[in-house]
Amino acid sequence: MVINLLELVILSGKGGVGKSTLAASLINYLSKSGYKVVAVDADADAPNLHILLGVKEWSSVREFTGYVASIDRSKCLKCGKCYKVCHVGAVEVINGDYVINELLCDGCYACLVACPNSAISRVKTRYGVVRVGVSSYGNYLVISPRLDPGKSSSGRLVTEVKSVARSLGGDAIYVVDSAAGIGCQVISSVVGASAAILITEPTPTGFHDLIRAHKLVKHFMLPSALVINKYDLNEELSREIIRYAEEENIDYLGSIPYDEKVIKSLNEGRLITEAYPNSSASKAILNICNKVVTEVIESWDNWFRRYRPKRYEPFKVEIIR
Ligand code: SF4
């Protein structure tokens, strides 16, 4: 079956486990295999996929703007209702005046609704940019966000990046390189995706964060696959992670050995599978990429049915008083 449109999100929960290296290698492999592929960097705070994919210059840089709340002091009754409803602590009291910290405000407008004297209005602000370029390894698009320093709304910027990618890419395989953690950027990466590829390393923190990331994936009912990076640093824990994958119905795609060529290629700003294709890490990565093509993309319907979570993971709401 020919699949024209899929969105594969690469995530890990933990930073520094090889997410971008796997994402970039997979993107490049898909392009070389004849797929129309679009690379989407979904890390608005620290975008780096374009470096690994050899983007030399941006063909377009668009501002991403939104609105934040602002208080008109002349109308303010100092009732404090805006302070109470703000869930991110963006309303501050300075010398007895209520003011909004623009860097914290995420534009939910709860304070506008709460204000009894219409003292709060919306003002436009810039959050960052969405950049479009082409990889020097192949003729495929690389879409990348960049959040302005100190700005909030990274999740919305990631949603915007994905939307720009879809509008430019049309029918294609989208590979989304998610940010670390399970915060709003990662949630935006996962929303609308077809499947998740989880990558981890055999450390207690790596395993712990993998489980958290997988719970998020299950919440959105995405089928998932697993890759273990540097598996030989702790083979016993690697086996435990594979057992977890079996119990949780995650498709284990394979493991990548520790290889100094990975660090060397990163230092050189090059893609390992291009710079050192015969290294042990490259061979393992290319084998995993081949499995993504043959077992996931080309067998999509069967794979989706087999690995889709059986039940969704509810969010546990915590009320902090
Ligand atoms: S718009 Fe939302 S986040 Fe911003 S100050 Fe008002 S309540 Fe807080």
Ligand code: SF4
């Ligand atoms: S809710 Fe409105 S009136 Fe009350 S403190 Fe905030 S801005 Fe002032």
